[in-house]
Amino acid sequence: MKQLWRITERYYPWLLLLLGVDCFCAIILWISDIQAFQILIGLVVLTSILLFSAILFVLNKRETTRRELFRDFLSDPTICNEERLLSAISREEGESIRLLASVLQEHKTESNSMADALQDYEEYVEGWAHEAKTPLSLLTMLLDNRSDEISPLLQAKLDYVRSQLQEDVTQMLYYARLKSSTKDYQFEDIDLNDCLGEVLEDYAPLLEEKQFVILNKLQSETVYTDRRGLQFMLGQIVSNAIKYSSDSPMLTISMIHSETADVLSVEDNGIGVKKYDLPYIFQKGFTGDSTDSRKKATGMGLYLVKKIADDLNLYLEATSQWGKGFKIVIFFPKLRSNGGK
Template identity: 55%
Template structure:
């Protein structure tokens, strides 16, 4: 309301000089009338002033209406610069502005076609990436089955190397797939109640051979409360996978991984995952979720891509999960995932929420 009044007053100020000019002309006319006939001046001077004010008000009203119509036509034209809106703008603006309106319409339509072409190409690329990522899962599943069935026949170093390769390929494919998913206009999140214990066990099973190779001591501290949260299962599996992957990459001697859950805290339901690895410098805290940030490459991060935590941060934003990080150099790293509280009774009788945007 206040902004609208301020905008209207700003428009009226543009007409003040013209009003003062008309008053000046009236003043000169009144002076001449006064010199010519005093009685006529007394009668006509107030009438002249009244007529001037009324005429000025009518002119301002007509001009304001025409300008508002022109602004609306311009807005419609900029929103959709087709030929129909261009003709409407020409009618509202008049022939004096025809040249620049025609030129603007040509440029905008050209840019619109280029944007539409780029969007179509991006959509095709996203479809290709997703299709490729799903297709490559078949040979990965076959490799996993072979490793599981013939792990006893393969030498331990060979089995570990093959599983490490499989795990790295799976991780990179997941990152690529979720990166394409995050950049997509439509995001098919399926919100439902998810058991975090089951999700954590599934992720730990995927990294089982790597965890066993480095002799990780794993502690699961979920307590008596049911570790259920209302979120997207695929998204939370991706987040947990990135955290466990970093714990494995940057582990120290006698590595440990502790998973704990706190329900109904003042801030929400909190899942904490803590390791005793090399940790992160405090000066790096503001940048760990930035794209491509890897920290000091000389400290065990020379193979890092800087995409894991970046994608985790973006995914957490989409799922309305707050991430909090604690770390001390040489002591460990902790990621706290804070979920908004949603009671099952509040969702009773509802179906999983399909989110697309």
């Protein structure tokens, strides 16, 4: 309807001209024969209206066809679509379409090349990360089976190196997965205590080195989400707590329930985040203040946590007091049955 109105606005001068001709004919009829004027004036006006309506219908159909052909050409600028469009437009417009076609073809070729390069890069990164897991596994076996042959100090250092490398590799894998066009999330009911236990076990050497006190207040909690994604999120949160811990570090994990969500809270008593930095902690590459504890930060951990939370339809909130601790909260929305709507 809007398109028909636009066409009417475009060609309304011709309608006025047609009505002017009708008025002229009416005057001539009225002067020549008053009886003929009374008989024919209605027929003249009706004929003009029908003629103009028919012209509008034809123009609207032609405009719709051209619009569809142009849309097809833009979405897929092949020679076939280009020729179909050229057959429906004027020669002057055709020159512009040919120029546009050449530009679109160049951009399509560049886009395909970039997509292929990106896919190769993603495959390389994922392949490298999986290959890096082999020496990490060997290092883990060595630390587990030959601990009596290694001094405690050296074992602690190797544990630290292994944990740091494992975290870096995991970050790289998840970053590549987030940029991939396909995601392999598997949603299921997850025992939160089991999931958290595996995360704490992975970071056990670093937690023991910093002498962390873990207060796990979780009961028998179950959440519906992707297990690997949640473990990665929890791992990054625990890693942050370790990096920015206080002299007597403590990590508290708890959960509360509301009508709309299950709310998981992970809180530490570390150095925290300054108030003016807090709104930006989930941004890519943001490291906050330049204190010694953050000089080696990459700013990727919480950024990836936020991205995965978005993918899993989870909501995050962070609160902190500088010098007193940091708290991050994960909201797991409750599933509603059809009967509850």
